[in-house]
Amino acid sequence: MNDLCKRAGLSLAFMALMVLTSFSAIAAVPAAAGRTASESFSGFTKQVMMNGHSPMQASVTIDLSNGDPTSGTIPAWYDITVDGTIQANGGGVPPMVGDNWPNEPIYQDQLTGSYEEQLANAKYTRIITVASVSKLTVAVNEVANCPDIDLALWYDASMDGVAQLTEPYWYVGTASSSESLRLTNPADGQYLVKVLGYSVTGAPGYFSLSVMRGVQGAEITAMNLEPLVGSGMHAFDIYYSFPAVPGTYVSYATFGFMGANDMFSIEVTVNIVP
Numbered sequence: 001m002n003d004l005c006k007r008a009g010l011s012l013a014f015m016a017l018m019v020l021t022s023f024s025a026i027a028a029v030p031a032a033a034g035r036t037a038s039e040s041f042s043g044f045t046k047q048v049m050m051n052g053h054s055p056m057q058a059s060v061t062i063d064l065s066n067g068d069p070t071s072g073t074i075p076a077w078y079d080i081t082v083d084g085t086i087q088a089n090g091g092g093v094p095p096m097v098g099d100n101w102p103n104e105p106i107y108q109d110q111l112t113g114s115y116e117e118q119l120a121n122a123k124y125t126r127i128i129t130v131a132s133v134s135k136l137t138v139a140v141n142e143v144a145n146c147p148d149i150d151l152a153l154w155y156d157a158s159m160d161g162v163a164q165l166t167e168p169y170w171y172v173g174t175a176s177s178s179e180s181l182r183l184t185n186p187a188d189g190q191y192l193v194k195v196l197g198y199s200v201t202g203a204p205g206y207f208s209l210s211v212m213r214g215v216q217g218a219e220i221t222a223m224n225l226e227p228l229v230g231s232g233m234h235a236f237d238i239y240y241s242f243p244a245v246p247g248t249y250v251s252y253a254t255f256g257f258m259g260a261n262d263m264f265s266i267e268v269t270v271n272i273v274p
């Protein structure tokens with residue numbers, strides 16, 4: 001245990017942190033969750049004390065000019081107190097690259113023609129480029145004085161920066177300013193973020209825009225967990241693997257118990273420099 005503590009830089013103060021996690025909320029785990037018929041079902045409701053885990057967050061710098069490998073592992077551990085044994089599972093959240101524009105000005109648009117025409121003609125346009133993206137999420141929120149804006153995303157097939165109704169597009173328009181769109185495996189190319197000023201009370205109003213891109217071939221996962229664990233400290237690895245594309249990637253390795261692999265999250269930042 002001491003070796004593990006040193007390896008992962010455990011502080012004594014952190015050991016004092018006790019998190020009580022009750023499993024009673026997931027007592028209805030189906031019997032097919034890898035248990036044999038000879039086991040007692042009384043084990044379905046358990047309490048485990050999470051005495052601590054480390055790291056709480058991690059960061060890795062990959063310097064491509066140094067020839068650093070773009071995959072590797074980070075040592076990790078957790079320490080629990082549990083009656084008997086419990087299943088442990090590791091997982092992860094697919095890494096995303098985010099761009100944020102926190103304070104974009106927007107003006108009231110002319111609301112003439114069909115709704116689709118209004119979206120295509122919206123004055124606000126931001127061009128984004130998509131390459132090797134697994135998931136693309138675009139979201140807007142009101143910052144000030146634009147109680148109703150709507151969001152559209154255009155595939156700019158003609159590459160002219162203009163939204164045409166003959167091009168593929170997606171849109172969402174609720175009676176608020178919180179809108180988001182998500183595309184899975186979007187085609188590579190140029191896209192136009194169109195934001196329609198449907199009801200803008202400022203001249204201008206302001207909204208925030210975020211564009212999140214999931215990265216093909218990127219992975220952050222907690223792995224090599226002992227499948228069945230009792231009280232004490234248990235080591236595992238945080239595995240990361242990225243394409244050799246510069247950028248700062250933030251995601252989470254997760255782990256948990258009794259079939260849940262996302263009860264605890266470890267934020268991992270991977271900075272790939274050219």
Ligand SMILES: [Ca+2]
Nearest residue numbers: 149150174176
């Ligand atoms: Ca809206």
